[in-house]
Amino acid sequence: MKTKSPGKWLSLTKGESAGAFFMLFIATLLLLLPAWLGTQQTATGIQFDLDSHQLNLLLAKHQAATDSFYRKRKSRHVYWKYAKQEDFENMGLTQDQSKLLYEKIKLGHRFSSAEELSRETGLDTALVKRFLTFKGSNKKKSSIEVININQCDTSDLIALPGIGSKTAIKIIRFRDALGGFTQTQQILETKYTDTSVLKGLLPRMKVVSGEIKKIPVNSATAEKLKSHPYISERQARVMVAFRNQRGKLTLDNIKEIRIIAPEELAKMLPYLNFND
Numbered sequence: 001m002k003t004k005s006p007g008k009w010l011s012l013t014k015g016e017s018a019g020a021f022f023m024l025f026i027a028t029l030l031l032l033l034p035a036w037l038g039t040q041q042t043a044t045g046i047q048f049d050l051d052s053h054q055l056n057l058l059l060a061k062h063q064a065a066t067d068s069f070y071r072k073r074k075s076r077h078v079y080w081k082y083a084k085q086e087d088f089e090n091m092g093l094t095q096d097q098s099k100l101l102y103e104k105i106k107l108g109h110r111f112s113s114a115e116e117l118s119r120e121t122g123l124d125t126a127l128v129k130r131f132l133t134f135k136g137s138n139k140k141k142s143s144i145e146v147i148n149i150n151q152c153d154t155s156d157l158i159a160l161p162g163i164g165s166k167t168a169i170k171i172i173r174f175r176d177a178l179g180g181f182t183q184t185q186q187i188l189e190t191k192y193t194d195t196s197v198l199k200g201l202l203p204r205m206k207v208v209s210g211e212i213k214k215i216p217v218n219s220a221t222a223e224k225l226k227s228h229p230y231i232s233e234r235q236a237r238v239m240v241a242f243r244n245q246r247g248k249l250t251l252d253n254i255k256e257i258r259i260i261a262p263e264e265l266a267k268m269l270p271y272l273n274f275n276d
Helices: 014-075 085-090 095-106 114-121 125-131 154-158 165-178 184-189 195-204 222-226 233-246 262-271
Strands: none
Touching: 085 095, 095 114, 114 125, 154 165, 165 184, 184 195, 222 233
């Protein structure tokens, strides 16, 4: 009996057989690829874990340094006024917060107690008391110099915290234009300066009476009068015209000049000499 042929559809040529084996190889490769990629991801994860471990070691080292700072402060308190910016950072404030607090203290702000500093910063009161003292340690208080702003020069001003050379020059020029300061608050009128810095320095400034240079209003020209910061050009011309009409300006009749408001006249008067 003859065996029946399987048919032409199962018969493969040599080229078709090679193609079939190639396709089988590709299919096998595709099946193994996910497993191989998983191995690579695992290796990357191990590397990441190693980096994290190193980072943890660095953080632990930093924490040890911070703990060391705190241990030292247990035996040696610092008077709050002389604490540095890094001291406040180590107590838990951010760099910006510590800088602002440090600058505020440098400009003369006072804290009477740990509770007050805690309210200002949000730090725990017990933590503040642990590292800072507030009484009996202000040994340098008497050494703080108060300068006469009518006699000082630019170097004296630059020595104050927050004042640079440009600000010092502006203050001196304004003072000379005025003829001197009658009160320390006038320094805040200096144009193009940081008023907040100058305001914080007022306790370190003083003026001495009798140091003002006055303008002889009955002989000064309009040009001389208007050169003063408190007298406008129009006011200077009217003052000269009024003087020519009345023969002389006096403390009483100058009040009749309507373009000079009472508050403006109050600022001018310390700089006007009616007797010359």
